[in-house]
Amino acid sequence: MTQERASIMLVDDHPLLRKGLKQLISMEDSLEVIAECSSGEEAIARALDLDPELIILDLNMQGIDGIETLKRMRDEGVTSRIVMLTVSDADDDVVAAITNGADGYLLKDMEPEQLLEQIMRAVDGKMVLSEAITEVLATALRRPSVKQPPGKLETLTNREQEILSLIAKGMSNKVIARQLDISDGTVKVHVKHLLKKLGLRSRVEAAVWMVHHES
Amino acid sequence: MTQERASIMLVDDHPLLRKGLKQLISMEDSLEVIAECSSGEEAIARALDLDPELIILDLNMQGIDGIETLKRMRDEGVTSRIVMLTVSDADDDVVAAITNGADGYLLKDMEPEQLLEQIMRAVDGKMVLSEAITEVLATALRRPSVKQPPGKLETLTNREQEILSLIAKGMSNKVIARQLDISDGTVKVHVKHLLKKLGLRSRVEAAVWMVHHES
DNA sequence: CGCAGGATATCCCAAATGGAGTAGAGTGCC
DNA sequence: GGCACTCTACTCCATTTGGGATATCCTGCG
Known part of the structure; x- marks a missing residue:
C-alpha cells in the first residue's frame, strides 16, 4: 500500500510565510499540506471539516489571535495536534498556549532543517518546544503561582x-x-x-x- | 446547655397513623416532631424549608407516591435522612427506595418499641431496615441484574x-x-x-x- | 482610616446537559 | 425468517452550567 502522508494545515495571515513553510514541508515525503488558512475563523471551520493530523498555528494574527483560535478549536472539539509558531517568546504566550492545549511552541527564527524535524516530531505525537522556550516554561513553572500554571x-x-x-x-x-x-x-x-x-x-x-x- | 432534640418530619396521608407515630416519638425525649405533611408536594416544600434531621415518609400515598416524593426531594437537594415507612414489602419498592437515596425502609407492622428504636438509629446516621426487608434486599442484589442494583x-x-x-x-x-x-x-x-x-x-x-x- | 480579599447575592445570556420519544441500518441467534 | 440488541440520528423540552458584570457585608492588614 502507498505510504500514508500526514495531513497538515497551515494557519498564518502572512501569505509569504505560508508559502515558505509549505515549501519546506514539501521536502519531506511523509508530510502533506492539505490546507492553508489566513484567519482564525477560517482555520476553526476548516479544522473541524478536514480534521488534519497537525495544525501549525501562527500566534500573531489580525482578528482573533492564535491563542484565542487555539482555545476555540479545543472548545469545538478539534483533536488535531496543534503547534504554535511565532516570533514572540513572551512568557505569557507560551504558558497560555500550553495550558490551552497546544502540543508545541516553535519560534520562526529556527533553522529550517530544525523546524522541519520538529514538525515531524510533532506529527509523531511528541511535544515540541524551541530550546529558548523550554527555559521560559521552566521558569514560569518555578515561580509560585503567577496565574495559569497547573493550579494547586x-x-x-x-x-x-x-x-x-x-x-x-x-x-x-x-x-x-x-x-x-x-x-x-x-x-x-x-x-x-x-x-x-x-x-x-x-x-x-x-x-x-x-x-x-x-x- | 439544653439537650438538642432531633427534628423529625412525618409524611403520611393517613392522619391517624401520623397521630400514633407522633405519640410514639414523643415518648423519647431526644426526638421532636417538627412537622407533619399529608402529601408529597407539601412534604417536599416543607423539607426544603425546615431541613429536618429525619423524614419519615409513607410509601403509599395518593398523588405522587413515596418513591416519587423521595426522588424529587433528593433532586431538590434535601439532605435530611429519609426513612420509608410502609405496609408493603414489594421487592421493587425496597430496591427503588434504597437506590433513590432512602436511608431506611421500615414496615408499619413492627412492634412500636422496635420502631422507635429504629427511628433513633436512623437519626444516628445508621441505615435501618426491617428484618423482613434485609432478606428481600439480599435476594434482589443476588439476582444477576434485574435493573437497578449498583451497576457494573x-x-x-x-x-x-x-x-x-x-x-x-x-x-x-x-x-x-x-x-x-x-x-x-x-x-x-x-x-x-x-x-x-x-x-x-x-x-x-x-x-x-x-x-x-x-x- | 483605607484597601484587599473573601463570601454572599443578583442579573443576563449562551451553551451544555439529561430525559422522552421515534426510527433506520447492521449483526447475531434460534 | 423473525427477534433482540447495538449503534446511529433526529426532535422537543426543561434544567444546569459557565461566563461576565455588579454590589454589599465583613475581616484583616498596614
Missing part, C-alpha cells in the same frame, strides 16, 4: 475547596447550595472561580482532578 | 464503556463526538443509557464512578 489546591479559598469536594461527590450546584445553606447563585460564583484558578473548563474536569489529587 | 462496568456495551472513559477524562459530548467521529446527539443517547444502567444522575457522578472503578 492550596490556591483555593476554604469555601472553594469545600465546594470542590462536593463537586467531586457528584453534587449539582443546587444540592451543594442546600448542603452549605447558601444560594445556588453563590455556589455558581465559587465554582466559576475555582475552575479559573485550577485552569479547568468544567465541573467534570474539576471532579476528576479532585479525585486524582486527594489520594 | 460489564453491563455497558462497548460503545458505552468507551464513552464513559472519555467522560472520565473530562470531555464534553461535543468533543467526544469528534473523537469518535459520530454526532453529538448520538453521544447524548449513549450517555443517557449508561447513566441509567449505572444508576447515576449526571456525567459528573459517572466520571467519579469511573475513576474509582478503574483502579
Whole structure:
C-alpha cells in the first residue's frame, strides 16, 4: 500500500510565510499540506471539516489571535495536534498556549532543517518546544503561582475547596447550595472561580482532578 | 446547655397513623416532631424549608407516591435522612427506595418499641431496615441484574464503556463526538443509557464512578 | 482610616446537559 | 425468517452550567 502522508494545515495571515513553510514541508515525503488558512475563523471551520493530523498555528494574527483560535478549536472539539509558531517568546504566550492545549511552541527564527524535524516530531505525537522556550516554561513553572500554571489546591479559598469536594461527590450546584445553606447563585460564583484558578473548563474536569489529587 | 432534640418530619396521608407515630416519638425525649405533611408536594416544600434531621415518609400515598416524593426531594437537594415507612414489602419498592437515596425502609407492622428504636438509629446516621426487608434486599442484589442494583462496568456495551472513559477524562459530548467521529446527539443517547444502567444522575457522578472503578 | 480579599447575592445570556420519544441500518441467534 | 440488541440520528423540552458584570457585608492588614 502507498505510504500514508500526514495531513497538515497551515494557519498564518502572512501569505509569504505560508508559502515558505509549505515549501519546506514539501521536502519531506511523509508530510502533506492539505490546507492553508489566513484567519482564525477560517482555520476553526476548516479544522473541524478536514480534521488534519497537525495544525501549525501562527500566534500573531489580525482578528482573533492564535491563542484565542487555539482555545476555540479545543472548545469545538478539534483533536488535531496543534503547534504554535511565532516570533514572540513572551512568557505569557507560551504558558497560555500550553495550558490551552497546544502540543508545541516553535519560534520562526529556527533553522529550517530544525523546524522541519520538529514538525515531524510533532506529527509523531511528541511535544515540541524551541530550546529558548523550554527555559521560559521552566521558569514560569518555578515561580509560585503567577496565574495559569497547573493550579494547586492550596490556591483555593476554604469555601472553594469545600465546594470542590462536593463537586467531586457528584453534587449539582443546587444540592451543594442546600448542603452549605447558601444560594445556588453563590455556589455558581465559587465554582466559576475555582475552575479559573485550577485552569479547568468544567465541573467534570474539576471532579476528576479532585479525585486524582486527594489520594 | 439544653439537650438538642432531633427534628423529625412525618409524611403520611393517613392522619391517624401520623397521630400514633407522633405519640410514639414523643415518648423519647431526644426526638421532636417538627412537622407533619399529608402529601408529597407539601412534604417536599416543607423539607426544603425546615431541613429536618429525619423524614419519615409513607410509601403509599395518593398523588405522587413515596418513591416519587423521595426522588424529587433528593433532586431538590434535601439532605435530611429519609426513612420509608410502609405496609408493603414489594421487592421493587425496597430496591427503588434504597437506590433513590432512602436511608431506611421500615414496615408499619413492627412492634412500636422496635420502631422507635429504629427511628433513633436512623437519626444516628445508621441505615435501618426491617428484618423482613434485609432478606428481600439480599435476594434482589443476588439476582444477576434485574435493573437497578449498583451497576457494573460489564453491563455497558462497548460503545458505552468507551464513552464513559472519555467522560472520565473530562470531555464534553461535543468533543467526544469528534473523537469518535459520530454526532453529538448520538453521544447524548449513549450517555443517557449508561447513566441509567449505572444508576447515576449526571456525567459528573459517572466520571467519579469511573475513576474509582478503574483502579 | 483605607484597601484587599473573601463570601454572599443578583442579573443576563449562551451553551451544555439529561430525559422522552421515534426510527433506520447492521449483526447475531434460534 | 423473525427477534433482540447495538449503534446511529433526529426532535422537543426543561434544567444546569459557565461566563461576565455588579454590589454589599465583613475581616484583616498596614
